[in-house]
Amino acid sequence: xxxxxxxxxxxxxxxxxxxxxxxxxxxxxxxxxxxxxxxxxxxxxxxxxxxxxxxxxxxxxxxxxxxxxxxxxxxxxxxxxxxxxxxxxxxxxxxxxxxxxxxxxxxxxxxxxxxxxxxxxxxxxxxxxxxxxxxx
Amino acid sequence: xxxxxxxxxxxxxxxxxxxxxxxxxxxxxxxxxxxxxxxxxxxxxxxxxxxxxxxxxxxxxxxxxxxxxxxxxxxxxxxxxxxxxxxxxxxxxxxxxxxxxxxxxxxxxxxxxxxxxxxxxxxxxxxxxxxxxxxxxxxxxxxxxxxxxxxxxxxxxxxxxxxxxxxxxxxxxxxxxxxxxxxxxxxxxxxxxxxxxxxxxxxxxxxxxxxxxxxxxxxxxxxxxxxxxxxxxxxxxxxxxxxxxxxxxxxxxxxxxxxxxxxxxxxxxxxxxxxxxxxxxxxxxxxxxxxxxxxxxxxxxxxxxxxxxxxxxxxxxxxxxxxxxxxxxxxxxxxxxxxxxxxxxxxxxxxxxxxxxxxxxxxxxxxxxxxxxxxxxxxxxxxxxxxxxxxxxxxxxxxxxxxxxxxxxxxxxxxxxxxxxxxxxxxxxxxxxxxxxxxxxxxxxxxxxxxxxxxxxxxxxxxxxxxxxxxxxxxxxxxxxxxxxxxxxxxxxxxx
Numbered sequence: 001x002x003x004x005x006x007x008x009x010x011x012x013x014x015x016x017x018x019x020x021x022x023x024x025x026x027x028x029x030x031x032x033x034x035x036x037x038x039x040x041x042x043x044x045x046x047x048x049x050x051x052x053x054x055x056x057x058x059x060x061x062x063x064x065x066x067x068x069x070x071x072x073x074x075x076x077x078x079x080x081x082x083x084x085x086x087x088x089x090x091x092x093x094x095x096x097x098x099x100x101x102x103x104x105x106x107x108x109x110x111x112x113x114x115x116x117x118x119x120x121x122x123x124x125x126x127x128x129x130x131x132x133x134x135x136x
Numbered sequence: 137x138x139x140x141x142x143x144x145x146x147x148x149x150x151x152x153x154x155x156x157x158x159x160x161x162x163x164x165x166x167x168x169x170x171x172x173x174x175x176x177x178x179x180x181x182x183x184x185x186x187x188x189x190x191x192x193x194x195x196x197x198x199x200x201x202x203x204x205x206x207x208x209x210x211x212x213x214x215x216x217x218x219x220x221x222x223x224x225x226x227x228x229x230x231x232x233x234x235x236x237x238x239x240x241x242x243x244x245x246x247x248x249x250x251x252x253x254x255x256x257x258x259x260x261x262x263x264x265x266x267x268x269x270x271x272x273x274x275x276x277x278x279x280x281x282x283x284x285x286x287x288x289x290x291x292x293x294x295x296x297x298x299x300x301x302x303x304x305x306x307x308x309x310x311x312x313x314x315x316x317x318x319x320x321x322x323x324x325x326x327x328x329x330x331x332x333x334x335x336x337x338x339x340x341x342x343x344x345x346x347x348x349x350x351x352x353x354x355x356x357x358x359x360x361x362x363x364x365x366x367x368x369x370x371x372x373x374x375x376x377x378x379x380x381x382x383x384x385x386x387x388x389x390x391x392x393x394x395x396x397x398x399x400x401x402x403x404x405x406x407x408x409x410x411x412x413x414x415x416x417x418x419x420x421x422x423x424x425x426x427x428x429x430x431x432x433x434x435x436x437x438x439x440x441x442x443x444x445x446x447x448x449x450x451x452x453x454x455x456x457x458x459x460x461x462x463x464x465x466x467x468x469x470x471x472x473x474x475x476x477x478x479x480x481x482x483x484x485x486x487x488x489x490x491x492x493x494x495x496x497x498x499x500x501x502x503x504x505x506x507x508x509x510x511x512x513x514x515x516x517x518x519x520x521x522x523x524x525x526x527x528x529x530x531x532x533x534x535x536x537x538x539x540x541x542x543x544x545x546x547x548x549x550x551x552x553x554x555x556x557x558x559x560x561x562x563x564x565x566x567x568x569x570x571x572x573x574x575x576x577x578x579x580x581x582x583x584x585x586x587x588x589x590x591x592x593x594x595x596x597x598x599x600x601x602x603x604x605x606x607x608x609x610x611x612x613x614x615x616x617x618x619x620x621x622x623x624x625x626x627x628x629x630x631x632x
Binding site for chain 1: 273276277280284287288291294298299301302304305308309312313315316319320323326327
């Protein structure tokens with residue numbers, strides 16, 4: 001029982017990282033911390049895939065007549081290379097948005113920003129005093 | 137030459153916008169970048185029409201990417217189901233590009249317009265790829281291509297209103313979590329079956345009916361796609377993203393973005409997992425069905441109390457997505473067909489309404505709210521007339537496209553002996569008249585400022601085209617109805 005529980009410790013790590021990441025995304029009000037959480041969440045999935053590919057005692061997947069042994073599955077690694085690229089793109093876009101939000105609102109705390117938005121929305125809709133467009 | 141073209145049509149549909157997006161970004165001139173974008177979306181639309189004709193002959197086209205044969209290589213599958221979202225996405229994106237010509241320079245500074253068009257094409261390529269691919273992991277890549285491009289497009293609205301940034305940020309975070317959940321699901325399925333090809337997956341999971349990893353993987357995949365499709369409690373990102381995006385972008389996203397994900401939802405439910413019937417029935421009955429019923433009412437009621445018109449239409453989209461998922465949840469052949477009919481009709485209805493509202497915003501140079509609409513109906517008869525026709529279509533009045541989808545949806549519910557669902561659908565449609573009438577009343581009945589507006593043909597042309605389709609598919613719906621019934625038959629076969 002104990003050996004089978006400890007034997008899959010990779011999955012425990014994946015599970016813990018996943019929950020930490022998801023908690024940061026949902027629970028934190030700071031926009032930057034949310035992105036940190038998202039990155040941790042995605043990294044946990046990378047680990048999950050790599051774990052699937054590993055076989056105990058498996059060699060690297062090299063085609064060779066003389067080596068007659070089991071080898072680890074290379075496909076998850078390739079998939080994760082793609083997922084890492086996607087993750088980097090997501091993080092970069094997210095960070096650039098946070099940067100822009102900081103210059104426009106002067107804050108990256110969700111509470112501050114929604115308070116400012118609420119004022120704008122009220123001005124816009126209830127009083128009809130619409131904000132003029134910046135262009136033209 | 138023609139032979140090569142027809143053989144490679146399934147990949148050309150995706151490649152055409154993808155490759156032109158790389159060239160558009162290099163063109164500094166606003167006009168020429170628009171011309172190239174229009175040309176590219178027109179070609180894509182042409183390819184999808186050709187593909188439609190091919191489908192009528194072969195009924196199933198499998199394209200092995202790079203000649204790597206299917207279970208191992210990536211496969212693109214186009215059948216009678218996939219062709220419906222392909223036609224919707226390519227057609228609407230063509231009309232939206234025509235509409236963008238005048239609107240885009242108004243809201244976005246000149247130096248970034250060619251970049252916006254590049255992102256625009258990238259989003260379209262992502263959505264089309266999402267629909268054509270038959271590989272579960274490739275689907276994730278396209279999901280992210282389309283959503284990252286859409287996030288950047290929504291954020292371009294910040295040049296007018298800074299709230300677009302927060303909207304884009306929320307869209308990015310929620311979308312990325314959804315996509316990652318989908319990847320976890322694919323990973324679990326890959327772990328137990330060792331394949332990523334969807335058809336192969338279907339065959340291999342038939343042996344492991346009560347495998348816990350299978351159930352977990354299925355759950356993760358469904359939740360991930362439901363986030364992207366904005367099914368009720370996961371729709372939080374949608375109203376803001378549509379409301380603060382640049383006008384042309386809201387037209388494109390509102391009409392196409394959720395449709396692709398809804399199609400993926402249908403394909404995962406009825407095609408990939410067709411052998412685990414027990415699992416599907418439980419999901420449909422206890423998850424998707426109640427959520428759709430709530431969505432129908434929550435979306436409509438939110439729309440009634442909303443004063444910002446673009447947000448109002450976005451809330452109404454949530455309700456309409458509820459109709460489509462409800463049709464899937466009933467799970468008979470007739471109801472799934474009704475879901476596809478409504479998917480098509482909702483795209484042209486919402487496209488038309490968003491075009492009408494954003495052209496109003498273009499003329500009055502303000503955020504379109506209920507208060508500054510007053511009296512505009514008299515000042516702009518053509519736009520107003522098209523707006524009213526599209527509204528009637530949304531409410532489901534006879535002789536419009538919306539009527540056809542409501543008719544088939546209610547017929548399907550009655551034939552599966554669920555009269556109370558039909559009654560709920562009717563009540564929700566009646567409620568939708570409330571918010572539509574609210575807009576029409578303000579525009580037509582109330583006295584407004586005395587302004588003379590000269591309507592611009594480049595703007596109302598696309599509106600007239602899309603309104604024409606709203607009426608045409610209300611009078612002669614045989615094309616859509618037959619296509620949807622064939623799609624439903626392909627999806628669930630003759631089982632039910």
